[in-house]
Amino acid sequence: MKNIEEQEKKAALLADDLTSLESYIHDLFYFSPLPLSFISPIGVLLEVNPSFEELANLRSYELVGEPIEELFVKKEIEKIAKETFKKGGVRGKEINFFPKGKEKIRVKIYTKERKDERGETVGYFLCIFDMTEIKKLEDKLKEEIKKLKEKLKKRKK
């Protein structure tokens, strides 16, 4: 009798811990200002956070269960996936991203392979860094440098 009571207490504690953990992970994933997602080994989106929804211009229920290649050039994302499974992840690869109903954007991709307790690949995390503002600044800087160079040329004459 005492054993059953102890087991029930332990089970209740575990359930409580599980709820707390789930809440923490949920809050962390959903808080991240960086678009995050989890992709299955065959390239299906299994989870996305709100930042990813915003970047893709789609709601989570429109994204989950769909192939990731809907948002990228198929060959490019397949190459990223291959490299992820071969090396464990990629860091800062630049590719194009195609949000729904908007212009394509240049992004940097970060991935991390995920394995189960048997060491079998179960998918990979994918994080996106939107390069749009950086590219705009880059272009502006190049333009300013060009103008400066032309000014210097004229002065030398």
Add this chain to the structure above:
Amino acid sequence: MEESLSKEKVEEYLRFKGEIRGVGLKNYAEFILKEDGEEGLKELEETVAKYGCPIKYKELNTMDFYPIGYQAVTIAAMKDVLHYDDDKFYRLGGFQPKISLIIKLFMRYFISLDRLAKEVPKMWRKYYTVGKLEVLELNKEKKYMKLALRDFPCHPTQCHQTLRGYFPSVLRMVVKGEVSCEETKCVHRGDEYHEYILRWS
């Protein structure tokens, strides 16, 4: 079984043996919020409370278990008060796996059909304390899977529509492309168990 909500019907549903995980009921609420907003959910909660089943969906604990009858009551109320038709319940079924926490726990099994087929009974157990879901047949060459659901007390709409939308939505996470689902046997029609055939292209 009649489908309209009444005090007698609610009492009948609440006599169903078994429990459902809070996350399952919360998924219904998520769909209602998407389709009908806070007003829709409020209307549903007021109705079920009126019939002696006061469920506050947002306050339900995700991982706790609740009487399985709550699910049938929720479905009956969605039909009566929010006027959901078959198509909407089918779409509800397809929506649920996309937001379900339980599905996320099983993501590691979405790596192959064989692995998924093996874990199907375990996945069911994470949602319900009653009922047994198993894969009767998996034919990868002809691209179909046959499922059997036994000993599961449910509202007819759940087996005819919601589960018919739910199963293909899960399978699409393992096979790319369209997946169709047909209920080929039903307990409400006198069969021994519910049977579903899923086909993919």
